[in-house]
Amino acid sequence: MLENHKKVLIVGAGFSGAVIARSLAEAGHKVSVIDSRDHVAGNCHTYRDEKTDIMVHKYGPHIFHTDNETVWEYINRFGEMMPYVNRVKAITGNRVYSLPINLHTINQFFSKTLNPNDAKAFIEAQADKSIGEPKTFEEQALHFVGKPLYEAFFKYYTIKQWGTEPSNLPASILNRLPVRFNYDDNYFNHKYQGIPKNGYTSIVENILNHQNIDLKLETEYFEEIKGEFDHMVWSGALDAYFDHQFGRLAYRTLDFEPFYGEGDVQGNAVVNYCDEQVPYTRITEHKHFAPWEEHSESICYKEYSRACGKEDTPYYPIRLMNDKQLLQRYLNMAEQSDGVTFVGRLGTYRYLDMDVTIKEALETAQALLYSFKKDEKPAAFYQAVI
Ligand code: UDP
16 A cells, blocks of 8 residues: 555445545545445445346435436446436326426316417416515425416425425425426436446446455444544434434435236336325336336335434435524534545435436545645535535
């Protein structure tokens, strides 16, 4: 080992931890990655179901989409990405529509045959223009699509998903979804979209497969271990790092109810259930994420969202006003902590897509390498967190 090479501990073997580990390892540093689970890839983990041999997205549907060339090249370096376009169906009021809201959705919902310009004018007439700059999810929806579409597609799905009224949620959550006045029903606007042929877990295993990386699964972090390393990267929950001393940051967790079927159960990978009286948010039929494979049987997951308890897996950071104040206290603590950098969805308490996670991890790794080289103290965060 060269003299200026560091020993780095990375807690968490999801995309953040793995990508940072790889960059540091390639620069000659010695990296230990630990994860409390028995698999890598965090919530992107995929496995082959024993009964059907279908690749299952264990923690819910993950479709890779990005505009970022570097990120796309990076993921393709570690596994074959198959072309895949996510087309979601949504059931509301006992009828099936396509999502995101597009010309077909609008025409079907209102029983019309509008062209793009007329549809735009029609929706604009329904939109609540008294709302200036929309701040909340509800204002954003009423401002852009008006009340009937908001109530049919967004209001109750969002209450089920987030456990709170859309008026309490930030507009940024709705901004994830496009609204289109043509017949394009691609769920994403990004240039690149795909699903890994051999699953996300295989990609993360390949990222971690380097002589300078030592991976230990089913290994809990304990404070004393930190002393054995020059630096630590924490991709676990930010509040967990501080033993939840100010209280718990709020997350939603998901429960999946698997069921089997023959042939084609629902005809699509994802069907959303937007009605209030249906307790689940969506059903995922996993084999449709791999249309290049053939399976006579099928495995589906019914997805339910609820508040994340102490023993549950955290999925979505909620980020209501109270959470932001609490978050600020933890951020202050983190800034004052020596020898640790916080990364990723849990470490920075943000709703991150996979491509953003990889982009930030690559940037964080570069920043860490620079600090190591200059013998400067690495920062606690390399992203704007609030
Ligand atoms: N959403 C909704 N109805 C739908 C789909 C999405 O109201 O049929 C809202 C909901 O609040 C959700 C957000 O839009 O949390 C973002 O949706 P996305 O599909 O990006 O959620 P993810 O797949 O990340 O859970």
